[in-house]
Amino acid sequence: MPPDVGKFLSASSHRRPEKFTKNHVLHHFQDELMKRGSADRHQSLDPAVMSGVCPTEQSPEGCGHETSAEQNPSTTDSHGNFCVCSVMLVVYVVNSTADTPAVYVVFLRKVPAFKPLEPVLMSAKCSPLRLRKKLCPSLLSLLTLSVLLLVSIKYSFISESADFASLSVHQPIHKHAINCAAIYDLDPAEVGKSLIIRRKKMVEDKDKSLIQLTRNCSSFIKIRGYDEVCVSEEEKVFPLAYSLVVHKYAWMVERLIRAAYSPNNIYCIHYDQKSSAEFTAAMEGLARCLPNVFIASKRESVFYASISRLKADLNCLSDLMGSEVRWRYVINLCGQDFPLKSNIELVSELKLLNGSNMLETSRPSELKKQRFSFHFELKDASFEYLKLPVKTEQKKPPPPHGIEMFIGNAYFVLSREFVEHLHSSPVMKDFLEWSEDTYSPDEHFWATLVRLPGVPGEVPRSQADITDLMSKTRLVKWHYLEESLYPPCTGEHVRSVCIFGAAEMHWLLNYGHWFANKFDPKVDPVLIQCLEEKLEEKRKLFQSGTSLTCGWG
Known part of the structure; x- marks a missing residue:
């Protein structure tokens, strides 16, 4: 089948694709052929392709009724575009995603169309004014084409099914048939296609499948x-x-590591002690198969906004200081982060x-000062966090050593010299102890310590605030700042934070940050897939013409 046929009609209807057997295709064709006069014209064209439809009030009979030319005259829309009711040969491509072989469904449908769209959408149809005289296209021609297409199904269905069976063994992550270059360019049709994919209930990549794959390390690596x-x-x-503090979605963690991977880097995984047995087994499998990935020697039960989140990173930092790898900078990540730069780009910018x-390091507002001015107690919660720090009326003493407080977020990019200094600093130890009973201490700990006079890479206290949009560590969209500081979220929101959608890919990659948060394959799998593809392209581009060492050689 010519490739342009699928492209021509990939958006010819917003009717949802279904899984069809060969017999289903034949029955579909026969049924639609019999019912071709009753099709609703508004279901014939995808809104992403057609800017309008024949207005009902201007075409009272509509294209969906068997009327003569005299009964159903051609009309014009509000812009004067000539609108005709026509017969179209529609080819539905039941797409070739990783779990569905491509099947072609052919049937007749009457549609409205504006004359300017004729070169694109009306090449296989004709006006009813000429239908009686010329019978274009004739029923015989349509049936002949249909038979040829169905014959192609007989052979392509079997071979593509076999290909899928082979693919499912060798490609554990579900891949979607999407043009990522078009997504990056904000092509309306391709972005619309990604929205259709989002609406489908996809089979989740289970932690168990990663466990199984990592049982054979050489196979997993390949x-x-x-x-x-x-x-x-x-x-x-x-x-x-890298310090990765994670607790769920094993495949997302693996994809994060793979996207940020370089054989000469070192990766510490801290998994939550409360994580499921399957998740922890999957993380252990990653550490067993990848020689530069290891599990933190000490692990915490991490509770939201408590000291345990900070300690998880400190545990990894302590292990990383003992590593044989003489890393230059350390970056902390969580399971819903994703890189926006390839490793070679990141190295160039870190240098x-x-x-x-x-x-991020800024002066706290009066509201934020409440977080460390009062004693907080970790108490049971009746929802997903299980435990939360709760404010008491007990006031805290000021921080030790006359430390001036700054706030930021939990994300950092720290030099080795800075971490070495903190590792042996009594000031850091005293400040950590003082922070034990504060709210979300990871959001003031690093922001304050980096302002201490004399520390390696010091940010002077006199220097202006460094906001999250100024710091390149993490790009996050807050619901209440959308449309003022950045474009609206095209995915979903959770606790006022945007889970990005595919339409934000261009913005993400061009804003200038190194990593972003949040991503979720259950919200938008296309974006993660396209970021992986784009990062791989950039890695090869920036490495071209240089001397390379591949693998662990």
Whole structure:
């Protein structure tokens, strides 16, 4: 079947694709052929392709009725575009996603169309004014084409099914048939296609499948392409360290590591002690198969906004300091983060920091001061967090050593020298102890310590606030700031934070940040897939023409 046929009608209807057997296709064709006069014209064209339809008030009989030319004259829309009722041969492509072989469904449908769209949408149809005289296209021609298409199904269905069976073994992550370059360019039709994919109930990639895949490490490494990751000389002499604090969605964690992966980097995984047995087994499998990935030696039961979140990162930092890898910067991530730069791009930008640190650090508002001015107690909660810090009336003493407080977020990019200094600093230990009973201490701990006089990479206290949009560590969209600081979220919101959608891909990759939060394959799987593809393209582009070492060689 010519490839342009599928493209021509990939958006010819917003009717949802279904899974069809060959017999279903034949019955569908026969049924639609019999009912061709009763099709509702508003269901014939995708709104993303057609800017309007024949207005009901201007065409009272509509295209959906068998009327003569005299009974149903051609009309014009409000812009003067000539509107005709026509017969179209519609080819539905029941798409070739990873779990559904491509099947072509053919039937007749009458549709309205504006004359300017004729070159694109009306090449296989004709006006009813000429239908009686010329019978264009004739029923015989249509039936002949249909038979040819159905014959193609007989052979393509079997071969594509076999291909899928092979693919499912070798590609554990569901891949969607989407043009990521078009998504990046905000092509309306392709973005619309991603919305259709989002509405489908996709089979979730289970933690168990990652456990099974990592039982054979050589197979896992090959299937996921870790052995194909190459390192330039620039990257080789500038290794990075990662602290990943995670608790669910094993495949998302693996995809995050894979997207940020370089054989000369080092990755510490801290999984929550409350995580499921399958999730922890999947994380252990990753650490067993990848020589530069390890599990934190000490793990916390992490509770939202408590000291345990901060301690999880500190546990990884302590282990990373003992690593043989002489990393230059350390970056902390959570399970719903994703990189916006390839490793070689990130290395190039981190080198420009020249030893300084990158994180949000601002003066606190009076409301934010409440978080560390009063004693908080961790108490049971009746919803997803299980436990939450609750404010008491007990006031806290001021921070030790005359420390001036700053606030930020939990995300950081810290130099090795800064971490080494803190590792042996009594001031840091005293400040950590003082922060034990505060609310969300990870959001003031790093922002304050980086302002201490004399620390490596110091941000002077006199320096102006560094906001989250100024710090490149993490790009986050807050619901209440959308349309004032950044465009609206095209995904969903959770606790006022945007879970990004595919239509934000161009914005994400061009804003200038290194990582972003939040991503969720259950909200928009297309965006994550397209970011993976784009990062791989950028890695190869920036590494082209350089001396490379691939795998762990």
